[in-house]
Amino acid sequence: MSRFLRRTVSCLFGLAIRVLGWVTLLWLLAAMTSLPWNLLEKLAADMPGGETLTPEVLVVLGGGGIPSESGLIRTFAAAQYAKQYPQAQLVVAMPSGEGDLTGQRMVDELVMRGVNRQRIRQETQGRNTREQAVYCHKLLAASGAEPVVGIVTSPEHIRRSLLTFHQAGLTQLKACPAWDSYLEVDLTYGADEVKATQWNPVSDSLLVRYKFWDRLVLQAKLLREGVAILYYRWMGWIK
Template identity: 35%
Template sequence: MKNPDPLELLKNLKSKNNSKSQQNTFSILLFLKRSLMFLGLVFGTMLSLAFTDIPFYAYADLGTVESNYSESPEVIILLGGEGMPSADGLMRCYTATEKALYYPKTKIIIALPENKLSDEPLLASELMANELTIRGIEKSRISFETQGTNTHEQAELIFKKTESAARLLIITSPEHMTRAAACFIEEGFKSVGCSPTFEHDLSAESLLEKNGESYTPSLALRYNIWSYLQYEIRVGREYVALAYYKLRGWI
C-alpha cells in the first residue's frame, strides 16, 4: 500500500480550512448586508412617517387619559422620570406646582428611586421637593417614595401608604401616562386622574399642514420632522414597555 504524500495532505488540509474560512466570511457579510437592509428599511419608514401627523397623534394619544372622577384630587403623585437636574424633571415639577397651587389641600408624593451611586449630597427626589418649595409649596405637604424601581413597584408601594379610595392625580411625561395610570388602576386605586407634562400646546400650528394658502416654512418643517422622529422613538419604546407590562400582568 502506497503511503500518502505529506505535501498532498497538507494541501488538502489548507484547502478545507480556506473553504471554511470563506464560508464564515460569506456568512458574516450576508448577516451584515441583511442587517443594513433592515436598518435602512426601519429608518426609511420612520422618515416617511415623520412627514405625516401619525407620530404626533400616537404621542398625544399615549398622554390622553380621562380622569374617572369629577371631584378634586386628594393626592398628587409626581413620578420622577429622569430626576433632577433634567428638562423632564423641571417640566414635571412645574406641572406639579401648578396643580398643587390649584388644589391647596392635596398631599404630594414624589416617587423616584434612590440613586446609591450618586455623589450628590441631596437625593434627586429632594431636589424635586426643593423645586416645589421655592415655587410656593409647603414642605409639610410633600412625602417620598424612593424604594420602587419601576412604575409597577411605585404604584404597589404607594397603595400601601394610601387608601384605595383616595383620588389620585398622576404627573408624568405624556408617553408614560397610559402605562402609569394603568398600573395604579390595576393596583386597586378606584379614582385616578392624569396631568401629562406636554412641552408644547397641542394646537393645529404644531402639525405639518397647510397654513392658509402657504405651506409651513422649510425651517419649521425641518424642526417638525426632527420632533416627529423623536416622537416615534418615544412612542416605539413605550409600546414595548406596555407589551412587557401586559405580559407580566402588571396592567
C-alpha cells in the same frame, strides 16, 4: 462553509438590509406627519371616567432626577396642578438611597414654585413604575379611604402609569400629563433679513428646521414606551 450555507447567509443578510432600509424610510416619513403627536395624545389621555375626577392626591413620578429635562418638566407641571387643585396633597415618588437628595431636591423645587411644604410627602423606595405604584398604594392606604389620585408624569408615560397604578389597587385615577411648552412666536425668516449670501431654502420651513427633528426624538420615546408596555403586560403588571 459550504456554498449553500454561504448563499443562505448572503440572502438573509441582503433581506435584513432591505427590511432595515424600508423601516428607516417609514420612520423618516412618519416624522413628516402628525402621526407621532396623535399617538402621544392617545397615550396621555385619561382612562374612562377619569376626565371628570378631581385629584385629592397628586403623585409626581420622578424622571431623571433634578436637574434633568424630565425631572424639571414634571416638577414644573406638578406645581401648576397643585395650584389648579389647591386641596390636593402631593407625593413625590423618587427612589433615594443614603446620601441621595434627589427626592428632596424635587420637594425643594416644588416649594420654590409656591407649593406649601406641608402638602408634600415622599415615596423613596420605588425604583420603577411598578414599584412606585405598589409603594404609593401602601402609603395612601394607611390614610384610610382610597383617594382620587392624579398621576403627574411625561405624556408618553401616562397610559402605562395609569394601568400600573390601577393594577396595584388604586382605581380612581386621573391623568396629569407634564407637557412640554413651545414658543408661539413665528420663527420663519427671510434670507434677506439675515443677509444670507447663499440660497436658503429652509428659512420659512419650520418642518425642516424644527418639527422633523422634534418628531424623530418623540418617535424614539414612543418606541421605548411601546416596548415598556409590552414588557409590563408580559410581567402581568398591567392588563
